[in-house]
Amino acid sequence: MFRWFNSDKGSAVERFVQRDALKPIELLPWILAIAAYYVFPSYLPLGSQILLTILFAISLDLALGYAGIITLGHAAFFGAGAYAAGLYALHVTGEPLSGLVVAGLAGGILGFLSGLVILRTSGLTLIMLTLAVLLLVQEFANRARPITGGADGLSGISMKPIFGQFRFDLFGHTAYWYCLIVLFFVWLFALLLVRSPFGRALTGVRENVTRMHAIGAPVRRRLVTVYTISAVLAGIAGGLLAQTSQFVGLATLGFERSGEIVIMLVLGGIGRIYGAFVGVVIFMIAQDTFAKADPAFWSFWVGLMLVLIVLFARGGALGVVDQALRWVRKVRR
Amino acid sequence: MDAFFAAVVSILFHGLAYAMILYVISVGLSVTMGLMGFVNLAHGVFAMLGGYVMTTLMNRYGMPFGWALLSAFVAVALVSVVLERTLYSRLYRAGELEQVLFSIGIVFMAVAFVRYAWGPLPQRMVVPELLRGSFDIWSRSFPTYRTFLIVVSFAVIAALWLGIERTNFGAQIRAAVDNRRMAESLGINTGRLFTLTFALGSGLAAFGGGIGADILAINPQYAQDYLIYFLMVVAVGGLGSIRGPFVAALLLGIGDTACRYLVPEFGAFFLFASMMGILLWRPTGLFGKA
Numbered sequence: 001m002f003r004w005f006n007s008d009k010g011s012a013v014e015r016f017v018q019r020d021a022l023k024p025i026e027l028l029p030w031i032l033a034i035a036a037y038y039v040f041p042s043y044l045p046l047g048s049q050i051l052l053t054i055l056f057a058i059s060l061d062l063a064l065g066y067a068g069i070i071t072l073g074h075a076a077f078f079g080a081g082a083y084a085a086g087l088y089a090l091h092v093t094g095e096p097l098s099g100l101v102v103a104g105l106a107g108g109i110l111g112f113l114s115g116l117v118i119l120r121t122s123g124l125t126l127i128m129l130t131l132a133v134l135l136l137v138q139e140f141a142n143r144a145r146p147i148t149g150g151a152d153g154l155s156g157i158s159m160k161p162i163f164g165q166f167r168f169d170l171f172g173h174t175a176y177w178y179c180l181i182v183l184f185f186v187w188l189f190a191l192l193l194v195r196s197p198f199g200r201a202l203t204g205v206r207e208n209v210t211r212m213h214a215i216g217a218p219v220r221r222r223l224v225t226v227y228t229i230s231a232v233l234a235g236i237a238g239g240l241l242a243q244t245s246q247f248v249g250l251a252t253l254g255f256e257r258s259g260e261i262v263i264m265l266v267l268g269g270i271g272r273i274y275g276a277f278v279g280v281v282i283f284m285i286a287q288d289t290f291a292k293a294d295p296a297f298w299s300f301w302v303g304l305m306l307v308l309i310v311l312f313a314r315g316g317a318l319g320v321v322d323q324a325l326r327w328v329r330k331v332r333r
Numbered sequence: 334m335d336a337f338f339a340a341v342v343s344i345l346f347h348g349l350a351y352a353m354i355l356y357v358i359s360v361g362l363s364v365t366m367g368l369m370g371f372v373n374l375a376h377g378v379f380a381m382l383g384g385y386v387m388t389t390l391m392n393r394y395g396m397p398f399g400w401a402l403l404s405a406f407v408a409v410a411l412v413s414v415v416l417e418r419t420l421y422s423r424l425y426r427a428g429e430l431e432q433v434l435f436s437i438g439i440v441f442m443a444v445a446f447v448r449y450a451w452g453p454l455p456q457r458m459v460v461p462e463l464l465r466g467s468f469d470i471w472s473r474s475f476p477t478y479r480t481f482l483i484v485v486s487f488a489v490i491a492a493l494w495l496g497i498e499r500t501n502f503g504a505q506i507r508a509a510v511d512n513r514r515m516a517e518s519l520g521i522n523t524g525r526l527f528t529l530t531f532a533l534g535s536g537l538a539a540f541g542g543g544i545g546a547d548i549l550a551i552n553p554q555y556a557q558d559y560l561i562y563f564l565m566v567v568a569v570g571g572l573g574s575i576r577g578p579f580v581a582a583l584l585l586g587i588g589d590t591a592c593r594y595l596v597p598e599f600g601a602f603f604l605f606a607s608m609m610g611i612l613l614w615r616p617t618g619l620f621g622k623a
Contacts, residue, residue, distance in 0.1 A: 070430050118609075121616040123429060124372055128568045131561060132609045139602045255557075259437065266434055296448040296553075303441025310435040311423065 020195045029277045033180055044172035050284050051179035052240040057265045057276035058190050059233030064262065065271030066194055067226045068206030069119070070127055072258050073134030074234055076114070077107035079253030081235025083141065086154040086248035094160040100182065100239045107235015108228050110137070115227035119220060131255075138253040153249035157242065168244070175244040182240060186233055190273055193229070202226055203271075263302060266309060269316030278317050342473060344591050350479040352586025353486035354545035356579050359566040360493065361534015367510045367573015369527055371421065372429050375436040376538060377556035377563055378443040383409045383539020384551035385447060388456040398461040405543045406536040413535030417528055440556050448553040458546040482544055489540070490579070497575055506530055510573040569611050571621025580619055 036047060056078055063069045084106030085099045093099075110133075118129040141148045148154065161167040166174045193199050201222055204212045212219050242248045251257065260283070268279025291298040313320050362376040383405040390401040416439075424432055460478045467474045497503035509516040509523050517523050542551070549559055566585055570577030585604070592603050611619065 064430075068430075070433060072433075117613055121612065124366065124564075124568055124572065125612050125616045125618075127372070127429075127433065128564055129609060129612055131564075132605050132612070135561070135605045136602065136609070139600050139605065143598065143600060143602065262434070263437075270430075296445045298445075299441045300445030303438040303443075303445065306434050306438030306441065307420070310427070310431045310438065311420075314431065 022191075026274075029274070030184065037176060037180075041171075044176045046284070046288055048172055048175045048179045048244050049241075050280060051176070051183050052237050052244070053261070053264070053284060054276050054280045055179075055183050055186050055240065056234055056237035056261055057268070057280050058186060058273060059230045059237060060261055060265055061270060061273060061276050062190060062193070062202075062233070063227055063230040064265065065275070066199060066206065067202040067223055069130075069223065069227060071130040072127055072255070072262065073130035073132075074230075074261060075253055075255070075258040076130075076134040076137045077111050077231040077234035078238040078241075078257065078261075079137060079141065080110045081107040081238030082242040082248045082252040083148060083154070083238075084235065085239035085242040086157050087147070089157045089159060089243065090154065094158050096159055096162050096178070096243050099159075099243060100236055103239025103242070104232045104236045107238065108232035111231020111234075112224065112228040115224045115231070119223045119227060134253065134255065134258060138250065138255075141253055142250060151250060153247060154242075155247050157246040157248070159243050159246065168246075172244070179240055179244065182236065186236065187273070190233075194273065198222070198225075206271075263306060265316075267305065267316050269318035272318055275316055275318050282317065339473065340594065344594055345587060346475060347479065348587030348590035349583075350483050350586075351548055351590055352582040353483055353490075354541050354548055355562060355566050355586055356582035357486050357489060357541035358538045358545070359563045359570075359578050359582065360490075360575065361530075361537045362563060363567045363570060363572060363574060363578045364506065364510070365527070365531050365534050366567060368506070368513070368523075368530060369425050370572075371425060372432040373421075373436050374433060374560060374564070375439040375443070375556070376535075377560045378440055379409050379413060379535040379538040380542030380549075380559075380563075381443065381447065381551065381555040382412065383542035384546045384549075384555065385451060385456060386539070387543035388458055388546060388551055389451070391459060392457060398464075402540060402543045405539045409539030410532040410536035414528060414532045417531045421531070422524075422528075440560070443556055444553050451553070453553055455550040455552040456546065458551070460547065478547065482548075485544065486541075489537070493537075494575065502526075502529075565608050567618075569608060569618055571618030574618070574620040577618055577620025 033047075033051070037044070040047070056074075059077075060071070060074050063071060063074070081103035085103040088099050088102045114133045118126060118133065121129060142150055144150075159168050162174065162178060166178075168174045168178075194202075201212070201217055204217065205219055205222060209219060238252060241252065264279040264283040265275055266279065267283055268275030268277065287298065290301070309316060315322060358380045359376070361379075362373060365371060365373060386405040386408050387401045390396040390404055391398060396404070420435070420439075424435055427435075464478045464481050467476045468480075469475075497506060505516070505521050505526055508519070509521060509526055513523055542549070542555075549555065562585065566578045566581045569584070570579070570581035588607065589601070589604055592599065592601065596603070615621070
């Protein structure tokens, strides 16, 4: 094989070919997640929440981190999925896997239709339109009382066992594994997607949309596609919430959920999939510890953290780790 | 027929008062966004602070209404200059996402600060003796304070428009919004211009928050709850425009009041739907630069 230069880490070509190979460290989240199951058995409900929020954050990362679509309305798809899964379980069947499909479809359809119209715009207008979609869906769910239960939400959802085998138990053992396995497949899918030519094209749109237009890339089609995919995944996350908590309320569509998921992703680092894992885990554990005692205190620190990240650490937690590693390597040399 | 007429008059009157508040608060946001392209989601914080400063001066220190309002304007304008010089100015060249996140962070901190300092309950707004009650025109009664609010806001808006159109400072702002680089090469110090405009806009927001405290209640959630309305006024009106947000505020104020009055069961559904429609029809807003 032709070698650009000799180095102990292999050639540039080899590195280029292998840059997408799974590294051992990428299995770390899964080892930790399985370890957490045995170490913290009393925190399993929180664990399931964290897992499905990671899924939600990954879905946002595809749109925000890779394609650069700034959205404050991503909870619209999460909520659509949650309500779809809840209604499906109430009126059709409590079978969970087909419920997830329905949830993903609901999110996807809403994402496709809204993406088709709003992704023509950019900047503040786009941010406003993502918010408008969220507010419309929210207002609809609030007012369509006979269908959605309005402010009371959907309760009395009962789920059948997964594959007719694994019953959802009171302590959340099944729910934890269920969320973990769904998240695992979504993670695999997201990795394949962002490392595919399609994923590279998205990064191109984010970095320089004019150039992408100039080389003839179908920018809008790419954006609508990724927005739809992202909405499907968000819908699945919502469906997981509906099925594991057996309740769907208006909070699934809340502006807070939209804002918080952006904050969690930014905290971990956007455009790198693993930022979702790191950010969500840090944020939700901190929230569980501090927010109940004093909500005002909590929101102050979240605000301060955002300002500091923007001013000093644009890459989030993983960005800081990257920089530290680079610095260590430089010092060693 | 008479009932219908009464409803129309009532909707127009209350809608107008609401629209004035929205415009006075949002106009500064439109100019600063147009001038520096800064996506500032924290503008409502200045209105909220204005409301707090005013109600505190009145309720706790017994300051007369007019002076309290003026103090709110000055205090918030000063605070905003400090924020602009130390924080905002670092992010003019940053991307939209950074600006959005930064300003959301400011909102979170302000909400927490206000909750600590003033507690979670809404602030009491005591209307001065002279402006209480209502008066009658053609056997219809109008609340005195709201009428006062409309008149004063109109005066402020007229002064603002005259200032923008007729003074040197206003001409500089218009030049910088139209073409910042050209304005800079003509020797206009756009950095200083922006600081001043930012202060003026924030002061006006504080003024609007204060005078409108009886329509938009002053509470810790203020900056979050009404944010969407201020942004709607700016986005629908058109960034950088002075008149656009006025039209947008009128549409929003009267439209929202009409919806609440006529079809309360739909809530704000039509409002958001029409905003979507307008923004899809004209992505840069009604009066925005293409």
